Amino acid sequence: MLEYLTRLNDHNLPYPDTIHPIVVHFVIAMVLFAFCCDVIGYFTRNSRLFEVSWWNMCLATVAIFVAIIFGQFEAGLAKPYHLAKSVLNMHTLIGWSLSGIIAAITAWRYVIRTRNPQKLPIGYLGVGLLLVTIVGMQVYLGDQLVWVYGLHTVPVVEAVKDGILR
Structure with missing residues (x-):
């Protein structure tokens, strides 16, 4: 039984496909939708x-930690080659930073909500816009890792195993 759990497939994963992008898309959607609701509500x-x-921010706060756990696990299995390492490192740094930023913004939102749930300060919208910008940068880096550098795609996994990419 253990051999089935430790065997890696063609994507260099112990399960059929990457889980990190699935979870992280929920985080992206929840943060963007929360910001839209705030702006329209304001x-x-x-x-x-x-x-x-x-x-949405509460759920995004929980989901980003799940996304990071799978992201770290899958990044470790990706065996990134030299060109992809700097992008992966930046993506990892911003991802961990976003977990703290989203948690802090959610905590601030909790304070705002307990004081007066009917109003939202304009400063909170400014911070929300900054958060949306950082999330956009993170999406760009994640897209590069998949669509430019091909991490966890079969041809790139094979090229790394064959020593073609280093």
Whole structure:
């Protein structure tokens, strides 16, 4: 039984496909949707959208840690070659930073929510815009790792195993 758990497939993974992108897409969607709800709620004075945003940020805070766990595991199995290492390192650094940033923003949001759930300070929207920008940069780096450098794609895994890519 243990041999089935430790065997790696054509993608250099012990399971059929990467899990990190699946989980991280939830984080991306929740952060972007939370920001949209905040902006629309702020300008329409619809405080129910603040509640939607709050719960999206709560779930994003939990989900980003799950995404990081799988991301670290899958990055370790990827055996990145020289050209991909700097992008992977930057992606990892920003990912860990985002976990702290999202947790801090969610904590700040909790304080705002307990004081007055009907209003949102404009400064919070500014920080939300900064968060959306950082998430966008992170998405760009993740896209590069898959679509430019081909981590966990069969041809790249084979090239690394054959010693063609170093």
